[in-house]
Amino acid sequence: MQEFDPRRPAARLLPRVVVASVAVAAAVAAIKVAPFEAPVPEKPALNAAEITALQHRAFAQAEAQPGLSRAENVPVKVRPGETLQGAVQRAGVEPDEAAKVVATLASAMDTVKIKAGMALDIALAHPRGDRGGPARLIGLSLRTSPSSAITVSRTFDGALRLRELEEEVRDETTVAHGEMHGSLFESAARAGATPTVTAQVVKLFSHKVDFSRDIKAGDNFSLVFDRKVTESGRTIEAGDLEYAEIKGLRFYRFERNDGGVDYFDETGKNVRGFLLRTPVDGARITSGFGARRHPILGFTRMHQGIDFGAGSGTPVLAAGDGVVVEAGRKGGYGNWVKIRHNGGWETGYAHLSRYAKGLKKGQRVKQGQLVAYVGSTGMSTGPHLHYEIFNGGRRVNPVGAKIPQGTILAGAELNRFRAKKAHIDSLLNGKGQIQMADASAVTGGANRQAGR
Helix, strand or coil, rough: CEEEEEECHHHHHHHHHHHHHHHHHHHHHHHHHHHHHHCCCCCCCHHHHHHHHHHHHHHHCCCCCEEEECCCEEEECCCCCCHHHHHHHHCCCCCHHHHHHHHCCCCCCCCCCCCCCCCEEEEEEECCCCCCEEEEEEEEEEEEECCEEEEEECCCCCEEEEEECCCCCCEEEEEEEEEEECHHHHHHHHHHCCHHHHHHHHHCCCCCCCCCCCCCCCCCCEEEEEEEEECCCEEEEEEEEEEECCCCCEEEEEECCCCCEEECCCCCEEECCCCCCCCCCEEEEECCHHHHCCCCCEEEEECEEEEEEECCCCCEEECCEEEEEEEEECCCHHHEEEEEEEHHEEEEEEEEEEECCCCCCCCCCCCCEEEEEEEEECCCCCEEEEEEEEEEEECCCCCCCCCCCCCCCCCHHHHHHEEEEEEEEHHHCCCCCCCCCCCCHCCCCCCCCCCC
């Protein structure tokens, strides 16, 4: 902890602020209950996060100086191209005062290289009876990271004091249960999952589920994932997705002997099929494989792929591991990519708006890797992805094609997988050591003061 009070010892502020805060809280409670002559219920003891939150508010809203009005909070966000001092002055603080505050903050943070959007909570007071008079800064607080904050407050004799508040961060395994209402991202967020975790779920189930057609409102899902979380419940980093279940499909994360990580079903079969079922997220099939009347040429001819309706710029993913054998303009296909996979299988992607950065012929790609973006180049009436699958050089219907299966675990690896599966199942059944997530667990929180 850094102290900036050249005239008084550091230990003399905290008791004064905390005692004052508790006294005010007790007085307010007494005023509320006195008219009813009701007994004041005994309040439970505050936990560490609640105590530090009280301290944080007290430091940011210190008592006004003699001759000044009660402090009021003024939230400020740094504008593009604005200095920190400029943002403080914009709240109503005099230039000299703002400079002193920034100088105090400079002992704990870089006050020059700041980002637009940084939020400040500033407490100001005005001369009594002169609302238009120069405001004096009483307190200021800002968050410097998801788990830390800095507070500057005015002591009773006018000096500025800086405190650094930091919460402990712990690793946590979390279980989230929910129902599908709206998009998967919205539903998973209500259950406590972060967007990063949900993106892993989408990628995982794209092998087996068409989210636009197979998922219905009210469908249940369960997730088990790792995260780094502050003691007040704020998620600061999402970790690995350990388990996911949607519509009865259950997949477990497992690290193999060679260090590779993949997901397997309950029997130990790799969920990752040879090719993705849908190479573009959230898209729907708008035209199937077979004879059809061409929308531009006007006559019937064979449609040798399937079309996925999606907005221009939607990411297109490699359907499987392989090598890019074609990447360029190709007649009516417009911008085109073709990838060669093992066993004589190939996939093609047409009408692309642009390619992934650095994509070129001969490049090796992994399943699910970004290769291009949906567009409407070539003979196209609107943005969509035309997708083809080749087997032995012949085009086959992507819907219903007999595509090879993935890996099936055996021997010692299967035994290790079964042990991992048993552990996850115990967490899902509430028999393991786990902390449950809910929608509030990923948002608010208090700060923890840590000495330095």
